[in-house]
Amino acid sequence: MNDDAIGVFDSGIGGLTAVKELNNILPNENIIYFGDTARVPYGSRSRETVLRYAKEDIEFLRQYKIKMIIAACGTVSSMLGNSSPVTDMPFTGVILPAAQTACSSTRNGKIGVIGTPATIRSAAYSKAIKAISPHVKVIGVPCPLFVHLVENGYTNRDNKITILAAKEYLEPIKAEGVDTLIMGCTHYPVIKDIIADIMGSDVKLISSGAEAAKFAYNCLIENELLSDRTEKGKNTFYVSDSTELFKENAKSFLGHTVDGEVFGSSIGEG
Numbered sequence: 001m002n003d004d005a006i007g008v009f010d011s012g013i014g015g016l017t018a019v020k021e022l023n024n025i026l027p028n029e030n031i032i033y034f035g036d037t038a039r040v041p042y043g044s045r046s047r048e049t050v051l052r053y054a055k056e057d058i059e060f061l062r063q064y065k066i067k068m069i070i071a072a073c074g075t076v077s078s079m080l081g082n083s084s085p086v087t088d089m090p091f092t093g094v095i096l097p098a099a100q101t102a103c104s105s106t107r108n109g110k111i112g113v114i115g116t117p118a119t120i121r122s123a124a125y126s127k128a129i130k131a132i133s134p135h136v137k138v139i140g141v142p143c144p145l146f147v148h149l150v151e152n153g154y155t156n157r158d159n160k161i162t163i164l165a166a167k168e169y170l171e172p173i174k175a176e177g178v179d180t181l182i183m184g185c186t187h188y189p190v191i192k193d194i195i196a197d198i199m200g201s202d203v204k205l206i207s208s209g210a211e212a213a214k215f216a217y218n219c220l221i222e223n224e225l226l227s228d229r230t231e232k233g234k235n236t237f238y239v240s241d242s243t244e245l246f247k248e249n250a251k252s253f254l255g256h257t258v259d260g261e262v263f264g265s266s267i268g269e270g
């Protein structure tokens, strides 16, 4: 048993998909979240830069008492590949958890993956899927505008700009006949309704952030690290840009006010 917090980080608000799921399945755990909002997006940067940012994000979380780290960012996870930047506590990214769920979900052996340009270029999801199910066909498409649209609040189901961008990215994947689509960037579930409207109800959408949270739950059990706290756990958020902007965006994302204190931190360059 361990009462330390679970550390979660992302380049922005996308990692809240993991926090939301953690709050559902592990309501008594404390969460410390870092969103590098001053340096989002990571997905258009080089591997070296993304890995440097990830290292700094992890160092930031390590100032606090944490027992596990979740890289709730598809871009960071795909740059890391199979390597873990942390050896003294459990760590997970989003790739393997989402790949496992997609492989057990597909019936026709065709899985779509959408992510940032860096994530799709790395082919990390494709490699992880093929390691589990070698015969599955993987169709990966980068969606460079999605993170910007989400971070700027263009998230309503009827938002014309986001619908237009989504059609451009998703119609080719739909035409391939996938029955499962991994939202490989943790920002994307924020526009899940738009994605679902285009893909149709027969296509199962997989949230990489939520899958990482479920994976973390199992890691904590295996390592006997669950808290035995009986009261509700606390969320604490740190962001490298404006706390007000984060609260505003998080609200449109979560559908309610962010549940926890939000602090600014000086890690970002912006």
Ligand code: DGL
Residues within 6 Å of the ligand: 010, 011, 012, 014, 015, 040, 041, 042, 043, 044, 072, 073, 074, 075, 076, 116, 119, 147, 184, 185, 186, 187
């Ligand atoms: N949520 C991050 C991801 O999953 C966004 C990446 C970015 O900042 O470009 O990839």
